[in-house]
Amino acid sequence: MAVESTFLLALLGMGLASFACRIGGFLLMGYVTITPRVEAALKAIPISVMVGIVTPAATSGKLPELLGLLAVGGAMKLLRNDLAAAVAGAATVAVARWVLV
């Protein structure tokens, strides 16, 4: 993609595609009546996405990742702070990879 106009075309398309995804759900929901059932679905999405993000690491069978998730759980129980727990998890993974690999 050395040609400048090709790059700009790709850039425009990529930017529009990205932004369309970001506002797409928001705009679509504008046409949906928020019944209690729809609200229940929307409320279930965040925790479901979190589970989705965690699942591959949790089922990978890799020890650093499993120790990292245990560290997150432990830190959450102790500190009740998600930022601290996330940092503890990442640090645990870093140390475990360094020690175990």
Add this chain to the structure above:
Amino acid sequence: MTQDAVSFTAQGVRRGFFAAQVMAPGITLYAMVFGVLASERGMSWLQAMLMSAAVYSGSAQLAALQGWTATAAVAPVIVTIFVMNARYVLYSAALQPWLASLPRHQSRGSLFFLGDGNWAMAMREYDAGYRDAGYVLGSGVAMFVPWLGGTLVGHLLAGSVPNPAAFGLDFMLVAFAAAIGMVLWRGKSDLWPVAAAGLMALALHRLLPGAWYIVGAGIAGGLMGAWRHGR
């Protein structure tokens, strides 16, 4: 759920901006990785920066680079962006009740900066009853700035960028999602959506490339939440 008044204040923007700083080091390093790969693919620093600004999505940009050759057609690259960013449709749907009453420039402007990490943080705040939507914009901008900065630094440094995995930074989003998932857990009513999401993610992660497992988990959990409603 009580109908708390939604606001959009500078204080909320600041609060989100500072709260999301914990994600900044990981974002910077990932952006540096993109910068390096973009330079290897022959992109100028300006092109890499423009792409980071317009797309602003690590997984999508790295995937798009795979198809980025001198003769590449534009369409497949754009389709790749759509596929990798499909999860944002779900994210912005979940944010709709919070942002719907705001003026267009505030809701759409905030959504432009939407990312995985700041969405997770924002949904946690919303769940806790916080209604200042400035938080969504502030936490998004907090990740956008290091994304651009990291892209530039990575492109300039080229080969000498450290591997994020060595610092556990590739695990940061997973750790964050696990912690926020624990915050969002309200009890037994969440058990069915969580189980559906986990099974769907497990299956899709093995069957499909990209981030479809995240999209699938959100849809499966949402449908299960709707189905279990009132039962």
